[in-house]
Amino acid sequence: MSEEGRETGVANSRGRRLRGWGGVATMAAGVLVATALVPAVRSEAARDPGSVRPWALPEQQVTRTPGQSQAQGQGEGQGQARGTGEGQPSGQGTAQAQQAADDSCGNPEASLRPSTDSGPAVERIRARGHLIAGVDQNSYRWGYRDPATGDLAGFDIDLVRAIARNLLGSPDKVVFRAIPTNQRIPALKAGTVDVVVRTMTINCKRKQDVAFSTAYFQAGQQVLAPRGSTITAFDRTLAGRTVCTAKGSTGEAELARQSHGAKVTTVPNQLDCLVRLQLGTVDAVVTDNALAAGQAAQDPAVRLVGTPFTKEPYGVAMNQADTDLVRRVNHVLEEFRAGGADSPWMRAYRTWLAADLKDISGPPAPVYQD
Amino acid sequence: MPAPRPGARTGPRGWAEGAARVRAAAPTEPGRLRLVGAALAALVVAFGALTAWQVSERAAAADDVVHRSQRLSNDAADIYRSLADADTTAAAGFLAGPQEPRDVRERFERDIARASELLVRAAAATGGSGPAHRRITELNERLPVYTGLVETARATNRQGLPLGGAYLRHANAQMRSELLPAAAELYEEETARLDADYADARAWPWAALGLGALALAGLAAAQRREFLRTNRVFNQGLVGASAATAVILLWLVAGHAVADGRLADSRDQGAVSLRVLTTARIDALRARGDEALTLVARGAVLNESNEDFYEAGYRSGMARVIGDAPSPTGTEAGTGTGDGANADDGAAEGSLLGRARKLADDAEGREPVREAIEAVRQWQDRHREARAADEAGSYDQALAKVIGGKGTTGESFDRVDAGLDRALAHERREFELAANDGRGALAGLPAGAIALAVLGAAAAVLGIGRRLAEYR
Numbered sequence: 001m002s003e004e005g006r007e008t009g010v011a012n013s014r015g016r017r018l019r020g021w022g023g024v025a026t027m028a029a030g031v032l033v034a035t036a037l038v039p040a041v042r043s044e045a046a047r048d049p050g051s052v053r054p055w056a057l058p059e060q061q062v063t064r065t066p067g068q069s070q071a072q073g074q075g076e077g078q079g080q081a082r083g084t085g086e087g088q089p090s091g092q093g094t095a096q097a098q099q100a101a102d103d104s105c106g107n108p109e110a111s112l113r114p115s116t117d118s119g120p121a122v123e124r125i126r127a128r129g130h131l132i133a134g135v136d137q138n139s140y141r142w143g144y145r146d147p148a149t150g151d152l153a154g155f156d157i158d159l160v161r162a163i164a165r166n167l168l169g170s171p172d173k174v175v176f177r178a179i180p181t182n183q184r185i186p187a188l189k190a191g192t193v194d195v196v197v198r199t200m201t202i203n204c205k206r207k208q209d210v211a212f213s214t215a216y217f218q219a220g221q222q223v224l225a226p227r228g229s230t231i232t233a234f235d236r237t238l239a240g241r242t243v244c245t246a247k248g249s250t251g252e253a254e255l256a257r258q259s260h261g262a263k264v265t266t267v268p269n270q271l272d273c274l275v276r277l278q279l280g281t282v283d284a285v286v287t288d289n290a291l292a293a294g295q296a297a298q299d300p301a302v303r304l305v306g307t308p309f310t311k312e313p314y315g316v317a318m319n320q321a322d323t324d325l326v327r328r329v330n331h332v333l334e335e336f337r338a339g340g341a342d343s344p345w346m347r348a349y350r351t352w353l354a355a356d357l358k359d360i361s362g363p364p365a366p367v368y369q370d
Numbered sequence: 371m372p373a374p375r376p377g378a379r380t381g382p383r384g385w386a387e388g389a390a391r392v393r394a395a396a397p398t399e400p401g402r403l404r405l406v407g408a409a410l411a412a413l414v415v416a417f418g419a420l421t422a423w424q425v426s427e428r429a430a431a432a433d434d435v436v437h438r439s440q441r442l443s444n445d446a447a448d449i450y451r452s453l454a455d456a457d458t459t460a461a462a463g464f465l466a467g468p469q470e471p472r473d474v475r476e477r478f479e480r481d482i483a484r485a486s487e488l489l490v491r492a493a494a495a496t497g498g499s500g501p502a503h504r505r506i507t508e509l510n511e512r513l514p515v516y517t518g519l520v521e522t523a524r525a526t527n528r529q530g531l532p533l534g535g536a537y538l539r540h541a542n543a544q545m546r547s548e549l550l551p552a553a554a555e556l557y558e559e560e561t562a563r564l565d566a567d568y569a570d571a572r573a574w575p576w577a578a579l580g581l582g583a584l585a586l587a588g589l590a591a592a593q594r595r596e597f598l599r600t601n602r603v604f605n606q607g608l609v610g611a612s613a614a615t616a617v618i619l620l621w622l623v624a625g626h627a628v629a630d631g632r633l634a635d636s637r638d639q640g641a642v643s644l645r646v647l648t649t650a651r652i653d654a655l656r657a658r659g660d661e662a663l664t665l666v667a668r669g670a671v672l673n674e675s676n677e678d679f680y681e682a683g684y685r686s687g688m689a690r691v692i693g694d695a696p697s698p699t700g701t702e703a704g705t706g707t708g709d710g711a712n713a714d715d716g717a718a719e720g721s722l723l724g725r726a727r728k729l730a731d732d733a734e735g736r737e738p739v740r741e742a743i744e745a746v747r748q749w750q751d752r753h754r755e756a757r758a759a760d761e762a763g764s765y766d767q768a769l770a771k772v773i774g775g776k777g778t779t780g781e782s783f784d785r786v787d788a789g790l791d792r793a794l795a796h797e798r799r800e801f802e803l804a805a806n807d808g809r810g811a812l813a814g815l816p817a818g819a820i821a822l823a824v825l826g827a828a829a830a831v832l833g834i835g836r837r838l839a840e841y842r
Contacts, residue, residue: 137765138670140532148468148530150766177763180669182676192762268671268679271536298531 105204109313110369111214112323114331119324122167125194130173133160134193137178138271140294141352142199152176156197158348159216159316159336163195166332185209188319195316195329199290202315211322212315213329214366216336216345220308221251222289226277226301231284233306238262241283244273250310251286274299288312293357304356313364330366337363400841406592407834410608411827413585414615417578418823421622422816424575428626429816431570432633432809439564440641440801442495446560447648449488449509450553454655456481457545460520461662462780464538465773468528482517489513492556502559508552516544535666542663546656561645568637571808572630575622582619589615589830596837607833614826618819625815632808640801643729647739647797650691650722651790654746657687658783661753665760665769681757692746693718716743726793735796742789749782 118126125131135156136143143156161171179187184200187193188210201219202212223238225231231238234254239261245251247266255264265282267273273285274295285292289308296302316329336344345363353360394401456478463474489506496502519541527534589612596605660683671679717724723743730736752771756779760768772779 132763134763137668138532138535144532145765146530150467175763178668178760178765179763180672180678182672183669183761269536269539269667271533271670272540274533275536275540295533298526298533 105207106369107367108202108204108207108212109215109315110367111212111315111330112326113368113370114334115324115327116331117324117327119322121194121319121322121325122328125167125325129168130175131160131164131167131195132175132177132193133163134177134179134184134187134196134198135160136198138269139199139291141297141356142290142294143197144294152178155217155348155352156199158344158352160195160197162336162344163197163316163329163332166335167328184317188317191319194322194325195318197316199314200317201312206317209320210317211320211326212317213326214333214368215313215315215364216333217290217314218364219288219290219312219314221254221286221310221312222292222308223305224273224277224285224287224292224295224302225283225305227303229283229305231305234260234286234309235306236260238284242281243284243286244276244282245286246270246273249287250312251288254310255286271295274302277302289357290314290353293353296356330368333366337366400838403834403838406595407831407838410585410588410592410611410830410834413581413588414611414826414830415823417581417585417615418618418819418826420581421575421578421618421819421823424578425622425625425812425815425819428571428573428575428629429809429812431567432629432805432812434567435564435571435633435636436802436805436809438495439560439567440805442492443557443560443564443641444644444798445488445492445495446553446557447644449485449492450550450557451648451652451655452481452485452488453513453545453549453553454652454659456485457542457550458655458659458662460523461538461542461659461666462773464523464527464534465662465665465769468530470524478520482513485509485513492560500559502556505552505556505559509549509556512544512549512552516541516549519544535668535670538666539663539671542659550656564641568633568641572633574630575626578622579619582615582622585615586612586619592830592834600837605833605837607829607831607836609833610829611826611833614822614829618822618826621815621818625811629808629811632804632811636801636804636808639729639731639735640797640804643726643735643797644794644801646722646726646729647790647794650726650742651787651794653687653690653722654783654786654790657684657691658779660684660687661756661772661779664757665765665772668765684753688746688750690722692716692723692743692750693721716740716747730793730797735793735800738789738793738796742786742793745782745785745789749779749786752777752779752782 135152137145137152139154139156142154143152144154145151146153157176160174160176164174165171167173177187177193179193179196179198181198184196184198185206188196196210199219200206202215206212221234223231223234223243231241238259241262242265243255243259243262244265244267245255246269249270252264252266255262262284265276267276270285270287270291273282273287276282277285278299285295285302287295288310289304292304296304316333318325318329339346340362343363349360459474459478459481463470463478466474489509493503493506493510496506519537523534523537523541525534526537589608593605593608593612596602596608660680664678664680664684667678667680669678673679673682675682717727719725719728723739723746727736727739727743730739756768756771759765759771771777774780
């Protein structure tokens with residue numbers, strides 16, 4: 001770095017001053033070069049490392065599009081999802097609300113008189129060659145996919161086949177569409193299905209959107225408890241116990257009105273209550289008895305107790321414009337009910353429900369508005 | 371090292387005596403020269419020692435990055451991935467029907483075994499306390515509960531009861547609300563440790579740099595002083611000391627700059643890419659799980675806006691992975707001509723895959739990401755078909771589009787997962803290469819700094835000694 005340092009005695013006063021800094025200047029230059037290197041190397045390498053924060057919890061970094069789940073990704077078990085799968089009013093809920101709604105449309109169960117006259121709706125189905133039915137595939141014994149065969153089966157499915165036979169001459173001329181609870185009314189309005197047979201409760205609010213047949217089953221909220229439990233009905237025996245019900249269901253509304261001292265746990269779907277019951281985190285389930293029968297059928301250690309404490313008639317829902325189809329379905333229902341203990345209705349009842357939903361002697365009587 | 375070198379002895383008496391001699395010597399030129407020489411030598415040696423110490427500390431931190439924290443962070447990511455994979459596999463296996471395919475069952479068992487094994491390893495590495503340890507304990511407690519629920523779901527499904535689906539959804543809820551968040555937090559903890567090690571390794575050794583500058587300034591002043599007094603331009607000894615000091619300083623600056631640069635590379639190209647890719651892979655896994663659960667739940671669970679809960683989960687997962695705008699056309703025939711050229715029509719800028727593509731700095735890194743992007747687009751197209759079939763009521767058709775062999779979303783998902791796996795392997799190699807370079811850049815510097823400093827100090831003493839000799 002420095003040349004051989006011969007000690008020179010040259011005495012030019014200007015040169016002397018300059019030369020006095022010779023060695024120092026060389027060093028300074030070296031240091032300067034070194035420091036200049038630093039930013040060069042750094043800027044080449046450092047590509048803005050701090051700005052990338054990829055690892056927020058996935059849930060936290062969602063940029064939500066409108067209408068996406070609010071609590072997405074976290075705790076569906078906490079139940080922000082809505083209950084479904086049965087005749088629970090999806091918008092309203094309480095029995096009182098239903099009562100009030102009932103007043104607004106007279107008797108909601110009243111339907112059009114049966115007739116076999118063909119109108120545009122029946123002609124449409126015949127021209128197509130098959131009936132399109134919206135059904136459930138989650139409700140054991142009502143509309144569910146038998147895992148052994150992969151086929152749909154249940155009380156509702158039998159009813160759909162009876163309608164198809166009457167309209168088209170064969171119980172197999174049906175295309176089943178498994179539709180979730182929230183799609184029942186939109187599907188009917190859009191005409192993507194002809195009928196919805198899906199444990200759907202008849203009420204005034206729904207009658208504003210769709211037409212119903214006469215009631216084909218009378219369900220009601222009831223208590224499901226383990227065999228040997230001290231809980232015997234929807235009464236004081238629930239005091240201090242934990243009761244499970246589906247979020248947004250009639251059961252939840254009834255428990256809010258009168259809990260009989262029970263603690264209430266809500267879950268997204270009524271079947272989740274049976275999971276909780278088996279895991280021992282709840283002591284009883286409040287749901288409608290038709291679905292409770294489906295739960296009891298899956299677990300011999302539980303049973304329905306007490307009697308139904310609400311009235312929830314199930315009907316076949318159709319588009320309001322298809323009045324000829326409504327009359328035709330009511331005609332099918334008349335045939336379905338006819339025959340006493342050997343009626344198709346009683347046979348379906350015995351096949352699917354009687355084991356767990358005892359003491360039903362026959363179908364509900366039809367009510368007509370005209 | 372005491373400043374008054376001449377005559378300094380150990381013990382208070384020696385010290386006092388030395389101090390007295392310093393005071394006595396100060397007014398005379400030889401005395402002053404001795405003082406200057408001693409101070410310069412001490413300064414240079416101190417600089418060398420400080421450099422050696424600070425560089426060793428950084429080298430140790432760089433070592434931790436390579437050998438400890440990055441590995442722990444990888445393990446934590448692997449725990450997270452194994453858990454998500456187990457959950458997704460359970461859902462897909464459930465869909466296949468009461469007779470679960472053998473390979474699906476084996477994959478689930480492998481995932482659980484892998485997670486358990488890594489948890490044991492992580493527990494050993496994190497010690498018995500701290501937030502990371504709490505997460506590990508939590509995971510160890512929850513994992514058997516989760517597998518129990520999945521087994522119940524399987525057993526119930528074999529009996530043909532819809533209750534099996536409810537059990538599976540319950541297991542999935544446990545996974546998403548308890549296990550996965552704990553695993554994500556564990557990953558956060560380990561990653562924070564990695565960041566801390568990076569910061570330690572990359573902090574500039576300001577103390578050493580400052581002392582080096584001070585030593586150089588001292589040497590410069592000594593030479594100027596000599597010139598003013600004797601008219602000599604160069605004192606060989608002092609020039610030698612200056613050279614040694616400057617070399618140490620240069621070496622320190624250059625070595626640290628290179629190490630810093632390569633560590634920054636390993637972080638940007640390795641660690642950050644690894645994080646983005648890991649997140650993308652896990653989100654893709656969860657989207658796949660949600661897709662399968664949509665068919666398991668069959669519309670039984672809705673969210674607050676009345677949409678299917680799992681379908682909404684799939685959509686938000688996909689939005690994170692690739693962004694909102696789905697390609698309107700099928701990208702079935704993408705055979706991959708060249709790299710990067712047509713990659714821009716794939717993933718949105720801010721999405722995980724978009725970021726991964728941007729972070730990939732060579733063709734070898736971009737290629738698997740590009741493939742993953744293409745596979746995600748194919749997956750989305752197929753998913754749309756499956757949803758359309760399901761919403762039209764053709765459950766069986768939808769099912770056939772989701773599980774099974776060719777043409778299913780499952781096939782697309784496997785391609786995504788494989789692409790991301792390859793991208794991760796590439797980035798891991800890049801990381802190790804860069805981090806090892808960074809670590810290597812500091813090798814030899816501590817020893818070299820000490821040796822040069824000793825030489826420099828000796829040169830300074832000799833240089834001053836030559837001047838002193840003139841007074842004899």
